[in-house]
Amino acid sequence: MTAWMWTAAGAVWLGILTSVSPCLMATNVAAISFLARKVNRRRDVLLSSACYVIGQALAFVLLAMLIVSSLVSVPIISHALQKYMFRLLGPILILASLPLLNLLDVSLGSGRLKQWAQTWGSSGGLGAAALLGILFAMSFCPTTAALFFGSLIPLAVANESSFFLPLMYALGVALPATVFSILIAFAAHEIGRVFHKASQMEGWARRITGGVFLAVGLYFTLAYTLQLF
């Protein structure tokens, strides 16, 4: 194994350490429930997971490129992302839960917005998976900020790699959530098939995803946006 491969493996490992950080537990649960919700359409689950990985990779690579090229200062961008992203994440997740819980389309009557809400809530949603990947990637907590800004960025600078190593890191970050979502979706589909409830499983999976988004969104809003506890 060459030194370069060890470095790449190190970047993947930093990403895995990031994804299993306790502070990202809630966002990981939300991501897994979102990616796994289309239990009857395995192809859609795989595509959504791929889009989620692409979203995360895009966010981390772009951020690393901006830092390595000295367009943004590490302390300023790190502080801003840690301070504001979790504060905004709660309200965003609450709003995102509405179409998943069929609460938005009833309020919108008809038209393009309703159509969009239905697309986000049920079929398709690949763009939404990528957007979720970007959003969760940029939601740094102290531990993940230390891993990204304190370990990965120096590694990328030392190896003059503002693209490949952040890409490897993003794969490491996204790996656990995508693997779990694929396993859960496939297992849920098999359980539904065995009990002849496959068509009902997807409806429940969507409601569970909406419930998870709402619960995590309310918790983040009360804890970080309003700072009530």
Added chain:
Amino acid sequence: MPGGFRADTMTTKRVIAAMLVVFALGSVGFMAVRESTQRETTVPLEPSKGVDPGPFPSVIIYFFDSDKECTTCSQLESYALETIQRDFAPELSSGKLQWRAINVDQPQNEHYVTEYGLYSKAVVVSRVENGQEMRWENLEDIWELVYDKPAYQEYIRANVKDFLGEAP
């Protein structure tokens, strides 16, 4: 009556949706107003770096905290504070050594982020003489060593000793 029940359900759903939208957007609005008010009204409570708190050379150990709590972060602070209180009690009581926990999410403390190049919670050791900061160091290895308490505490102890002008 099924038609009436359906209409009632639709109305309930609309009310819940409206309440959640108002709550979500209202929370963002509240956060923005609070942030703006804090920035306008706060006066720096903590002296800027380099201000000597006493008449003699002193070492300040900063623990830079934020609003976001985590288990590892609590260990970063408690292990460091425990080391200082256990191994440097005379220096602490004489004022030669000072411990300061500062929340950089508060607007009056944000200047520390750029002054010390902070990217997460951090322990910074600073030596101050005659009101001038002579040198400082961000102890960046804390995030690697925090999972090994004795090694973490030795790292803190050695750096504080070094800054106090003693052999580590």
